[in-house]
Amino acid sequence: MSTDSSDQLESYKAQVAYYTDAIAKNPKWRFAGIYADEGLSGTQAAKRDDFLRMIKDCEKGKIDYIITKSVARFARNTVDALKYVRKLKALGIGVYFEEQCLDSLKSESELALGIYSVLAQAESENISANVRWGIQRRMQSGTFKFRYNLIGYRKGEDGQPEIVPEEAKYVKDVFDMYLDGNSVDQIKEYLDSAPIKTATGNDIWSRNAIRNILTNERYVGDMLLQKTYIENCITKKARKNRGEMPKYLVSNNHPAIIDRDTFKQVQSEMAKRRNRPRVSDKTITAKGKFSGKYPFSDLLVCDSCGNRYRRCMWISGGKKKIVWRCVTRIEHGGKACESISVGDELIHKAVYRSINRYIQNNSGALDIVLSELSKQFGGNDYTDDLCNIKRSINELNKQMEDAAMIEVTTQGNKERIREEIIELSQRIVALRNEKSIIEEKMATAKTRNEELSMFSKELSLYNADCS
Structure with a gap:
């Protein structure tokens, strides 16, 4: 037999008492023990x-x-x-299925046993399908539970995810360091070397754990559901979802630790690092990507x-300094390359001076540059699109309220109305995701325009410094 819920445990106790008493009353039998797997469905013998x-x-x-008690208690997998x-029968050992009144030692029992086993497996598959349907419905409606198998979040008093500040700091550091050029x-x-454990409580971090942080959409407040799926109710093996099943994205589900712009840049950077070839025939490593x-x-x-030179962060005495260093020297030391490190601020000043000299010698150049940058960064005016989406959301909300009212008051086809509510x-x-x-x-776009204005002012300031 197998047990799971409290009701089943009570049933289990009753069955133990029943069979212990039955065996004790039969002088030809001697009690050998109770065998029960708690919390298991009986679909796979290897896990029992x-x-x-x-x-x-x-x-x-x-x-x-x-x-x-029954075939279903013995196994819900026909093959098992x-x-x-058959294996026990070959050893001369019989199995008596009380509910079906079957004795496996009798020759006519195998056909009936096969039929009952098929029915037991079908029942298990039906239960599994119903559970899977319920999970998928929760995914579709965006009400699936948040899994706390990552650093940076914990369950709040209201039952919703909340940010853990001391852990979120290291999540931000991981993203910043990666974009700073760190491997x-x-x-x-x-x-x-930091006082932060992995999500599983380890002091030592694996490369995969770091990559999981860099690719986890939950850090921007979203949840991508059904990344994996269970193959079937018999093997219960989890498979990576490569398009076999639909995935569901719930946007803005919880507070974000990482802004979307940073997250997108990290994904782009990871793709570039995977695909970039050797940068020069002179390099001794192809990892400078x-x-x-x-x-x-x-x-x-x-x-x-x-x-190539890589942007790096030096931390000394609690202070951060940004420098650019040759990748060969970083990875293989000074003997491989004798190049020097260059401060980030020094490079910025040199570039500004060069731009200013060009502008001073070419009248109207600044206006042309700012005009082109404005075209690139200004973007489209999405005001009308946003208004249309808000209007559509309000209309759908009204339709859903009407449908819910009909479901409560009508005696008609409630299943059809529920399906309509789910679709709405x-x-x-x-639409909310699109919004x-x-x-x-x-x-x-607003931020870019503000940055363009600041860029113009800073050019003027550097121009004054150069003169």
Whole structure:
């Protein structure tokens, strides 16, 4: 038998008492023990420790007859049921299925046993399908529970995810260091020396744990559901979802630790690092494939070895300093390349001076540059699109309220009305996601325009310094 819920445990106790009494009253029987797997469905024998212990005891000659309540309690997997019944029968051991009045030692029982096993497996598959349907419905409606198997979040008093500030700091450091040009190994070294454990409680960080942080959409407040799925109710093996099943994205589900712009840049950077070829025939490593969000990424090349320069962060006495260093020197030391490190601020000043000299010698150049940048960063006016989406959301909300009222008051086809409510809910979720994307684009465009204004002012200031 198998047990799970409190009701089943009570049933289990009753069954133990019943069969113990029945065996004690039969002078031809001697009690050999109770075998029960708690919390298991009986669909796969390999995961039923007590069931396998019973089989071993049979093989050792400790048991010569087994009594079970039903075929479903023995196994809900047709293959397992027949396999073990035949194996025990070959050992001269019978299995009596009380509910079906079947004795496996009788020749006519195998056909009936096969039929009942098929029915038991079908029942298990039906239960599994119903559970899976319920999970998928919760995913579609965006009400699936948040899993706290990552650092940076904990369950709040209201039952919702809340940020853990002392852990969130290290999450931000991981993203910042990666965009600063640090490799996963360098980030690992930093985390190993920091007072922060992995999500599983380890002091030593693995590369995969760091990559999981860098690719986890939950850090921007979203949840991508059904990344994996259970193959079937028999094997219960989890498979990575590569398009076999639908995925569901719930946007703005909880507070974000990382802004979307940073997250997108990290995903782009990871793709670039995977795909970028060797930067020069002079380089001694093909690993110098780091770009990032910074203006000088991919532009600075070492005149000694031909490799790229990478933006790095030096921390000394609690103070941070940004410098650019040759990748060859970083990875192989000073003997491999004798290039020097260059301060980030020094490079910025040199570039500003060069731009100013060009502008001073070319009238109207600044206006042309700012005009082109404005075209690139200004973006489209999404105001009308945003208004249309808000209007559509309000209309769908009204339709859903009307449908809910009809469901409460009508005696008609409630199943059809429920399906309509679910469909309306899905459309609202999709529109809200689209609304969030447009609002994000509008905010980015506003920020870019402000940055252009600051850029123009800073050029003037550097121009004054140069004169």
